[in-house]
Amino acid sequence: MSLRQRILTLAVGAAASVMVLFAIPLWLLLDRSAAEENREGAVAAARGVADYVSAGTAQPQTLEAYVDRLNARSERARVAVLLPDGTRLGADLPAGAPHESDQRVPEEHADTDDDNGLMPVSEPEFHEVGGGQLVSVRATTSDGPVVVLAYSSAEEERSRAVDRILWLGVAAAVLLLFAAAAAEVVSRRLVRDLDETAAAADRLGEGDLSARAPEDRVASEVRRVSAALNRLAGRIGDLLAAERETVADLSHRLRTPLTAVRLDVEALPPSERTDELELHLDQLERTLTAVIRAARRPEREGVRPRSDATEVVREQVDFWRPLAEDQGRTVTLALPDHPVQVHCSADDLRAAVDALLENSMAHTPEGVSISVLLDEGSGRGAPVRLEVRDQGPGIPDGAVHRGRSDRGSTGLGLDIARACAEASGGSLEVGREDGWTVVRLLLGRS
Numbered sequence: 001m002s003l004r005q006r007i008l009t010l011a012v013g014a015a016a017s018v019m020v021l022f023a024i025p026l027w028l029l030l031d032r033s034a035a036e037e038n039r040e041g042a043v044a045a046a047r048g049v050a051d052y053v054s055a056g057t058a059q060p061q062t063l064e065a066y067v068d069r070l071n072a073r074s075e076r077a078r079v080a081v082l083l084p085d086g087t088r089l090g091a092d093l094p095a096g097a098p099h100e101s102d103q104r105v106p107e108e109h110a111d112t113d114d115d116n117g118l119m120p121v122s123e124p125e126f127h128e129v130g131g132g133q134l135v136s137v138r139a140t141t142s143d144g145p146v147v148v149l150a151y152s153s154a155e156e157e158r159s160r161a162v163d164r165i166l167w168l169g170v171a172a173a174v175l176l177l178f179a180a181a182a183a184e185v186v187s188r189r190l191v192r193d194l195d196e197t198a199a200a201a202d203r204l205g206e207g208d209l210s211a212r213a214p215e216d217r218v219a220s221e222v223r224r225v226s227a228a229l230n231r232l233a234g235r236i237g238d239l240l241a242a243e244r245e246t247v248a249d250l251s252h253r254l255r256t257p258l259t260a261v262r263l264d265v266e267a268l269p270p271s272e273r274t275d276e277l278e279l280h281l282d283q284l285e286r287t288l289t290a291v292i293r294a295a296r297r298p299e300r301e302g303v304r305p306r307s308d309a310t311e312v313v314r315e316q317v318d319f320w321r322p323l324a325e326d327q328g329r330t331v332t333l334a335l336p337d338h339p340v341q342v343h344c345s346a347d348d349l350r351a352a353v354d355a356l357l358e359n360s361m362a363h364t365p366e367g368v369s370i371s372v373l374l375d376e377g378s379g380r381g382a383p384v385r386l387e388v389r390d391q392g393p394g395i396p397d398g399a400v401h402r403g404r405s406d407r408g409s410t411g412l413g414l415d416i417a418r419a420c421a422e423a424s425g426g427s428l429e430v431g432r433e434d435g436w437t438v439v440r441l442l443l444g445r446s
Contacts, residue, residue, distance in 0.1 A: 003194070004187040011183030012176060019172045027165060034161040035133075038152035042077035042135040043124050045070065046150035049079055050139040053146045054119040064089040077135075077150040084144030093151050094129055193222045201229060206343075206446070208306075209237045254288055305345035306446040309384055310335050312346050313374050316353040320361070327366040334373045341446035342384050343424040349443075352420035356388040356439055359414065364392030371436070376445070383426050386441040393437075417441055 049067060060083065067079055067090035078091035119140040127134040132153040139146045196214060203211035212233060213226035258281070265277045317333050324331045342349065360370050371389040376382075417439070418428035425444030432438065 002191075004184075004191045007187035007190070008180060008183050012180050015176055015179040019175070023168075023172070026168065027161075030164050030168075031158075031161045034158075034164070037160070038077070039126070039133050039135070041074070042133060042150035042152045045074055045077045045079050046124060046135045046137040046148045047121070049081060049150075050121045050137040050146075050148045051118070053081070053141060053148065054121050054139040056119060056141055060087070060089070067091075077152045080149045080151075082147040082149065084141070084146060091151075093134070093149060094132070190219060190222070193219070193226075197222065197226050197229060200226075200233075204229075204233050204236070209233060209240065258284060258288070305348075306341050306343055307346035307349055308339040309342045309344075309349060309374055309386065309443065310338070310340045312349045313353055313372065313386065316350055316357065317372055320354075320357045323361065324370065327361065329361070329367060330369040332369070332371045334371075334375075336374065336376055340374065340376045340384055343444040343446045344420055348420045348423065352417040352441065353386075353388075355414070355416045356441075359439075360388060360390040360392065360437075364390050368392055382445070383442040384445055386443060388439045389433075389436045391436055414439070 049070065052066065053063065063081060067081055070079055071091050078093065080088055080090035080093050082088055119142075121140075122138040125136045127136065129151065132151055132155075135150045135152075137148045137150075139148060193214075200211045200213035213229050215223055215226045215230065262278075262281050265274060265281060268274050268277075314333070314335060317331060321331055344352075357370070357372075360368075364370075368391050371387075373385070373387040373389070375385045375387075377385055414428065414430070421428045421441045421443055426442035429440040429442070430438070431440075
C-alpha cells in the first residue's frame with residue numbers, strides 16, 4: 001500500500017470511527033426524541049378535543065366532524081371520543097383501549113376555568129397499548145363524563161426516527177467525502193514533495209550533480225530531507241571537482257618526463273626498435289590527453305555525462321557529407337524524430353561517430369555507399385543502437401583493439417568508438433550482414 005493510500009485510509013477510518021462513536025448515542029437520542037414528540041402530539045390532540053368538549057356547546061354531529069378533520073390533519077396521533085352513552089366517535093383504536101366513559105373527573109386532577117364557564121378536564125393518563133402510546137383525557141359535560149383518547153403508534157415513532165437517521169447518514173457520508181477529499185489534497189501534496197525529492201536523488205545517482213531538491217516543502221521533515229540531500233549533492237560536486245583537479249595536475253606533471261623520454265628516443269639512431277618506442281610514446285601521450293580531457297569535463301555533465309545522440313549524429317553526418325559527395329558516395333541517415341539521451345558526453349560521442357565515418361571512407365573504395373542508423377530500441381532499459389554500415393571488404397579480426405590495423409593506419413578509430421560505448425555502459429559489435437560491414441555501438445540510455 002502506498003503512502004498516499006495509507007493517508008487516505010487513516011483519514012477516512014478516523015473520521016468514520018468518530019462518526020460511529022457519535023452515532024450510537026445520537027441514535028438513542030433521536031429515538032427518544034421521536035417518542036417524546038409523538039407523546040406530546042398525542043397529549044396536545046387529546047387536550048384540545050377535551051377542551052372543546054368541556055365547553056358544552058358541541059353537538060355529537062359537530063363533534064364527530066371536528067374529530068374527523070383533526071385525524072385527517074394529524075400525522076402523529078389518532079383521536080377517538082367516548083360519549084357518556086357509550087358512543088365512539090373518531091378513529092378506530094387498537095385492542096385494549098377503553099370502551100366506556102364510566103368515570104368522572106377526580107377533583108384533585110381536574111383542570112377548571114369557572115370564569116369562562118368551562119367544565120373540569122383531567123390531567124392526561126398514559127397507557128401502553130398495542131405497542132404504542134395511548135393518552136386519555138376525561139372531560140365533564142352536562143350529560144356526563146366524556147373520554148378523549150389519542151393514540152400514537154410505535155411504527156410512526158420508528159419511521160420518524162429512521163427518517164432522521166437517514167438524513168444524518170447522508171450528512172455523515174458527505175462529511176466522509178470531505179474528509180477523503182481533504183486527505184487526498186494533503187497526501188498528494190506530501191507525496192508530490194517526496195516524489196520530487198526522490199527524483200532529485202535518482203538524478204544524483206545517475207551522475208547529474210546539478211540536480212537539487214526544492215526546499216519549499218509542506219512538511220518540515222521533508223524540507224529537512226531536501227536540504228540534507230542538497231548539501232550532500234554539493235559536497236559530492238566539491239569532492240569530484242577536487243579529484244578531477246588532482247588527476248589533471250598529475251597528468252600535466254607526467255608530460256615533463258614524457259617529453260624528456262621522447263627527446264631521448266629521438267636522439268637514438270633510427271631503427272625498428274626506435275619506431276616502436278615512438279609509437280608507444282604516441283599512445284601514452286594520447287592517453288594522458290584523454291585523462292586530462294576527462295578530468296576537465298564540465299561539472300554540469302556530472303559523474304556520468306549525457307548528450308542528445310540524435311543531434312550529435314545528425315551534426316557529424318552533415319559534417320562528413322560534403323566529403324562523401326566528393327567521393328561519389330551515397331550517405332543514408334535514419335534518425336528518430338525526437339531527442340535520444342545517452343550516457344555519453346557530446347564530445348566523446350562526436351569523436352566516436354567521426355572515427356567510424358572516417359574508417360568507412362578511408363578503408364572502402366570511392367563510390368561505396370554508407371548507411372548510418374540510430375535506433376533507441378524497445379523497452380525502458382534497452383540500449384540505444386548506433387550503426388555505421390558500408391559495402392567495403394570488411395574489418396579484420398582484432399581491429400577493435402588499440403593500435404592494431406593491417407591497412408596502414410594507427411588502428412585507433414574503432415578503439416575510440418569502443419571506449420565511448422563502454423563508458424556509457426554499452427559495447428561495440430563488428431560483423432557482416434547481407435554483404436554490409438556493420439559497426440554497431442550499443443550506448444547506455446540516460
